[in-house]
Amino acid sequence: MALHLETPLLESPSLSLASGRSVWLKMDALQPPGSFKIRGIGAACEHHARNGKRRFVSSSGGNAGIAVAYAGRRLSIPVSVFVPQTTTERAKSLIRQEGAEVFVHGASWQEANERALEAVDAETAFIHPFDDPLLWTGHATIIDEVVNAGVAFDAVVLSVGGGGLLAGVAEGLDRNGLKGVPIIAAETEGAASLAASVKAGKLTELPAITSIATSLGARKVSQRAFEIAQTLPVESVVVDDRAAVNACMRVLDDHRVLVEPACGAALAVAYSHADRLAGYERVLIVVCGGATASLAQLQAWQAS
The missing domain is CATH 3.40.50.1100 (Rossmann fold)
Known part of the structure; x- marks a missing residue:
């Protein structure tokens, strides 16, 4: 489903x-x-789960992170979301509410994204917020x-x-x-x-x-x-x-x-x-x- x-x-x-x-x-x-966001992010998360990935990492200003966190909870896969300092407390709270870890880094999404990419290893799928077929x-x-x-x-x-x-x-x-x-x-x-x-x-x-x-x-x-x-x-x-x-x-x-x-x-x-x-x-x-x-x-x- x-x-x-x-x-x-x-x-x-x-x-x-x-x-x-x-x-x-x-x-x-x-x-x-x-x-x-959950349409594409859900499809990507399901794809990576089927291919054996055991953790999801994403970068987000808010909505993509909430969607990855939701998908991870539904798929029983841990999630880490890297957000910039501009992200609202509400957005961070909604990501955490889904059981994901939140890391704040940088003044913009680009900087948060660079840090997120550093957290990826062989067992981790990187879920881009918008640039992925x-x-x-x-x-x-x-x-x-x-x-x-x-x-x-x-x-x-x-x-x-x-x-x-x-x-x-x-x-x-x-x-x-x-x-x-x-x-x-x-x-x-x-x-x-x-x-x-x-x-x-x-x-x-x-x-x-x-x-x-x-x-x-x-x-x-x-x-x-x-x-x-x-x-x-x-x-x-x-x-x-x-x-x-x-x-x-x-x-x-x-x-x-x-x-x-x-x-x-x-x-x-x-x-x-x-x-x-x-x-x-x-x-x-x-x-x-x-x-x-x-x-x-x-x-x-x-x-x-």
């Missing part, structure tokens, strides 16, 4: 009204560890489920951090004969590493992450994500932190689901940047979730 759930697919009257077109939500915020194939099940539900769509909106979700959705579209469907890739200002790379025409690293959407905090997207943006119909959209937070609060009112600003970036495209959806009639938004934000924190950001 897969470690992820088949999540609800909802038509959203409120987002449809806000954007002036039919909007469908793939509710991956309802996965047991709180985000879409095993993950992308797992994330592609999002599109499989939408297609199996019989819901047609002419664009997909999703958030981009390191690009794992983008790579997975592109693979899912391709294997369902939908390669030409445009992907609208949303990021927040201060974490827009894909937009920077697209603008430069080459893979580009941000000097720092300055957005509150720290889950989008990869200073450089994966090579695969950049290639997809160069070769497939991908449109980059950057929203500010306030739009992302406001979208989180609105979707909480509209659908009674709490998501974090990293996910709010995608929702903000329909709520406040509907001009970017011109020409599309039925839009699928991946509500990727995120367990690391609390209501109190969202309210504090909104008030600031």
